[in-house]
Amino acid sequence: MTRTMTIMAVILMAAVALVPIVADDSDAKDSARFCDSYILSTTYKWIDGTVVRDDCLYYKTSNTEAIDAFEKCIKDREGTLPEDDSRTLKAGDIVRIYYATKDISVNVPISVKTPEGYEDRSQIISSMEMPYPPGLFVKAGDTFSIRIDKAVDNYGKDVMCYVVDNGTVYDLSETYTKTMKTTSEFTFETDSPSGGCNGRFYVDIQYDSSGFSEPSGSAALFAGICAAVTIAIFCILAYAGLKPKWSK
Amino acid sequence: MSLKSGFKGVFDPKISEDRPPAPVEKTPEPKEFQEREESGTWRDTGYSATDEEAHRDVKYSIKSPLHQTFAVFMVQMKLFSKMKWTYILLFTALLIPIIAFAAPDFIEIMSNFGYGGDYSTTRIAGLLFFLPLMLGLMTSIMCGTQMPSEFKERTAYMNIPMPMSRASFFFGKYLAGFVMCLGIFMFAYSMAVATALKDYDTIFPDLVTSSLLLTVVGVLAYSATAYCIGCFTKKGSSIFPFALMSFIIPLIVVIVCSQTDDYTLTLLPMFLGEAALGILGGTMSGSAGMVVLGSMDLTATWLMIVIGIAWTVGFLLLGYFQTQRREM
Numbered sequence: 303m304t305r306t307m308t309i310m311a312v313i314l315m316a317a318v319a320l321v322p323i324v325a326d327d328s329d330a331k332d333s334a335r336f337c338d339s340y341i342l343s344t345t346y347k348w349i350d351g352t353v354v355r356d357d358c359l360y361y362k363t364s365n366t367e368a369i370d371a372f373e374k375c376i377k378d379r380e381g382t383l384p385e386d387d388s389r390t391l392k393a394g395d396i397v398r399i400y401y402a403t404k405d406i407s408v409n410v411p412i413s414v415k416t417p418e419g420y421e422d423r424s425q426i427i428s429s430m431e432m433p434y435p436p437g438l439f440v441k442a443g444d445t446f447s448i449r450i451d452k453a454v455d456n457y458g459k460d461v462m463c464y465v466v467d468n469g470t471v472y473d474l475s476e477t478y479t480k481t482m483k484t485t486s487e488f489t490f491e492t493d494s495p496s497g498g499c500n501g502r503f504y505v506d507i508q509y510d511s512s513g514f515s516e517p518s519g520s521a522a523l524f525a526g527i528c529a530a531v532t533i534a535i536f537c538i539l540a541y542a543g544l545k546p547k548w549s550k
Numbered sequence: 551m552s553l554k555s556g557f558k559g560v561f562d563p564k565i566s567e568d569r570p571p572a573p574v575e576k577t578p579e580p581k582e583f584q585e586r587e588e589s590g591t592w593r594d595t596g597y598s599a600t601d602e603e604a605h606r607d608v609k610y611s612i613k614s615p616l617h618q619t620f621a622v623f624m625v626q627m628k629l630f631s632k633m634k635w636t637y638i639l640l641f642t643a644l645l646i647p648i649i650a651f652a653a654p655d656f657i658e659i660m661s662n663f664g665y666g667g668d669y670s671t672t673r674i675a676g677l678l679f680f681l682p683l684m685l686g687l688m689t690s691i692m693c694g695t696q697m698p699s700e701f702k703e704r705t706a707y708m709n710i711p712m713p714m715s716r717a718s719f720f721f722g723k724y725l726a727g728f729v730m731c732l733g734i735f736m737f738a739y740s741m742a743v744a745t746a747l748k749d750y751d752t753i754f755p756d757l758v759t760s761s762l763l764l765t766v767v768g769v770l771a772y773s774a775t776a777y778c779i780g781c782f783t784k785k786g787s788s789i790f791p792f793a794l795m796s797f798i799i800p801l802i803v804v805i806v807c808s809q810t811d812d813y814t815l816t817l818l819p820m821f822l823g824e825a826a827l828g829i830l831g832g833t834m835s836g837s838a839g840m841v842v843l844g845s846m847d848l849t850a851t852w853l854m855i856v857i858g859i860a861w862t863v864g865f866l867l868l869g870y871f872q873t874q875r876r877e878m
Contacts, residue, residue: 439669441757442829442848483847485757485831487668517670519755521747528740528762535733539636542627 333508334436335379338492339402339501341431344410348395351415352423357457357499358410359386360399369398376431376503383456383503399425402501404494436507438488438514446488446513447479455495455502462493463507474509488514618714622722623729625709626696630730635691642684643738646677647745670750671757675832677742681735681765682823682837686796688734689772690788693727696777697873698786720873724777724866731769739765760851761826767858768822774862775819778869795820800838807842816846819858825851 345363346352354360361368361384371384391397401410409424440446453461463474472478474490482488495502601607613621630636649656700706700723709719739762743753776791783790803815816824816839824839828848834840 434668439754439831441754442851483849484844485671485829485848486833487672487831515754517750517752517754519753519758521670521743521750521753524753524755524758525740525743525747528736528743532733532737532740535729535736538729539627539631539733542624543631 336436344425448511452508618718619722626726672831675830680836690792694776695786764826771819774865778865781869
């Protein structure tokens with residue numbers, strides 16, 4: 303019994319040690335999409351004369367196809383944002399307004415044009431999508447280099463990407479190299495949106511890089527190995543709790 | 551002295567040299583002895599048995615050191631099977647998937663504070679957020695009171711006089727504590743990886759393996775420390791080793807590191823839990839060492855493992871020395 307368990311433990315440990323060698327593989331992408339802003343949304347009853355900032359997107363709540371396409375684009379990081387319904391809106395329509403902002407908490411700025419002037423009808427956020435940074439993963443001890451050839455936001459405007467390292471600003475349009483002491487996601491900063499926008503829905507980048515890693519091993523296999531070791535240990539515990547034949 | 555004889559010397563039961571001298575056996579007269587022996591024995595019945603039937607060929611001797619250690623290990627495991635803490639700690643590990651599935655919003659909120667979620671390993675590190683703290687707590691509970699309770703409950707006075715070396719007694723109990731803690735942490739890892747499977751299919755196997763190794767060495771070092779401290783105390787404490795390893799030493803190290811701007815001291819075993827999370831890409835942990843997590847040099851994990859093993863050996867030898875010289 304003890305011998306069998308010892309052999310099983312050795313096989314499990316060997317599997318734990320060998321699987322990474324067989325399964326590990328590093329790869330680098332040449333394009334990515336990330337978001338540097340919070341995406342806020344709210345619903346609003348459209349009124350004649352409503353003026354919403356042009357960096358907001360709004361869809362009729364009945365237009366579920368467009369809303370689904372928007373959500374998919376933001377969450378799955380692929381496709382383009384659908385065109386908004388601004389041209390076909392009528393008074394009384396319920397619309398969902400999406401707003402990209404660098405601030406974590408703001409009212410969506412809405413104003414209504416009345417004979418007396420503009421009236422503030424700003425709406426407090428009702429849901430929120432966190433910004434997702436560019437996912438470039440570096441393992442401890444690895445040296446990576448990156449050069450961002452092109453960065454364009456959802457408005458089609460160029461975005462400047464940079465990184466601040468020990469107080470020095472490095473423009474990522476030129477090659478940036480670093481050796482990591484800890485395992486972490488490499489993130490970089492972007493400049494503020496131009497044209498009065500408060501945020502961007504996404505930024506597409508094309509880059510040339512090396513030293514970044516992509517996961518490639520089976521999570522299920524590891525969960526299985528850990529579970530097997532746990533079960534083996536608790537079998538010993540159960541065996542010890544039985545009539546102590548082992549003590550003879 | 552060869553290594554083999556030295557090892558044998560440690561594990562073989564020793565008889566105290568200051569015992570009273572054995573009484574001198576008197577040899578009876580041969581003829582009288584034979585007559586007395588043969589009267590009223592089986593010889594009168596005519597029964598005869600072979601050497602095998604009469605067990606004359608059986609050689610009775612003290613069990614091997616490995617067998618003695620195994621017996622102590624199993625006895626301690628049996629005690630663990632009756633301990634409520636075993637099941638409480640297991641339930642703690644079971645909370646990982648429960649919280650992740652029952653309160654997904656909590657995970658989202660945590661992402662604001664650096665809880666990584668873009669990669670499977672950072673998610674696993676987030677799910678094992680309290681690993682460094684639990685390393686100290688669980689090993690203290692399981693190993694900190696093992697030896698003192700033997701003396702407190704007087705069971706040591708029955709166990710040690712048995713044909714068993716003190717080394718087997720000492721290491722058997724430690725091994726049981728270590729294996730028990732290891733089982734709980736492996737359960738926690740399997741729960742975290744399985745929970746991460748909900749969102750991710752792939753992981754970085756080398757990083758998870760490194761993290762597992764660091765945790766195993768962490769369990770070794772923490773449990774050896776708690777066990778050793780227990781050997782030096784009469785009543786035993788689950789709180790003191792926990793406070794020492796999880797708060798007192800880490801806070802001193804954090805202060806020294808921040809003052810000198812040199813983080814070499816984070817190679818000490820008290821930061822193995824943080825390193826296990828850091829190597830996965832975790833940026834925060836529920837422990838005193840979270841302050842230095844970002845400044846640790848995780849390229850030297852092999853050195854941390856070596857230091858952890860050396861720490862374990864040192865504390866085990868210290869505890870063994872104390873157990874050997876303990877008056878019974």
